[in-house]
Amino acid sequence: MITAEQSEQLRTWFAERLPVDVYESLVSVTADREEITVIGTVPATESVKAFRERTREQRIEVAREAEELYRRKVAWGVRVGEETTLFTHLAVPVMTRLRQSERQVLDTLVAGGVARSRADALAWCVRLVGRNTDTWLTELRDSLDRVQQVRSHGPDVAQDADSRKSGSE
Numbered sequence: 697m698i699t700a701e702q703s704e705q706l707r708t709w710f711a712e713r714l715p716v717d718v719y720e721s722l723v724s725v726t727a728d729r730e731e732i733t734v735i736g737t738v739p740a741t742e743s744v745k746a747f748r749e750r751t752r753e754q755r756i757e758v759a760r761e762a763e764e765l766y767r768r769k770v771a772w773g774v775r776v777g778e779e780t781t782l783f784t785h786l787a788v789p790v791m792t793r794l795r796q797s798e799r800q801v802l803d804t805l806v807a808g809g810v811a812r813s814r815a816d817a818l819a820w821c822v823r824l825v826g827r828n829t830d831t832w833l834t835e836l837r838d839s840l841d842r843v844q845q846v847r848s849h850g851p852d853v854a855q856d857a858d859s860r861k862s863g864s865e
Contacts, residue, residue: 698727700841706766710734713758718751723775731786732762735773744774744781792818 698706707725714722719736726733738747759770771785794802802817811817826833 699844700838701844703727706732710758710762713761715754718754719774727766727768729768730788731769731771732766733771733773733782733785735775735780735782738774738776744776747774748783 703725706727707722710725711722714734714736720739721737723735723737724733725735738744742750755772759772762768762770769786771782773780773782773785775781799814801821802811802814805811805817805820806813811820
């Protein structure tokens with residue numbers, strides 16, 4: 697997870713590199729360990745398909761630079777009104793261990809036709825939790841940012857360890 701400060705730096709990096717005619721406005725730049733997702737609004741007179749075709753080369757050029765610098769894939773998307781459309785983006789496998797009662801939840805979703813597989817059922821559960829606990833998750837992310845700030849102002853543990861080593865030699 698990246699801090700709010702890192703997120704703002706990332707947003708600034710993309711805002712500085714994207715040509716002015718790519719997006720009407722930059723809505724968000726989000727990142728995790730594998731991927732950076734850039735979303736902006738398209739001009740009202742342009743379709744999502746036309747936007748995607750018109751800006752492809754420009755987005756590829758910026759993505760190549762970002763992928764080399766940040767070591768993450770870049771996904772692009774657009775927002776039109778309340779609807780967001782993502783272009784090619786990652787679906788990353790996640791390994792987990794579940795107890796029988798947890799597997800039964802997934803199996804019930806599969807049997808009920810809510811999901812095609814346990815993996816789809818787990819993704820459905822994660823989306824549901826994300827939607828229903830958005831405020832709580834936002835508060836948790838904010839508190840993690842505060843922890844990072846406090847840590848950055850604390851003692852340099854690596855430097856202290858190095859000085860102890862050099863004193864004992």
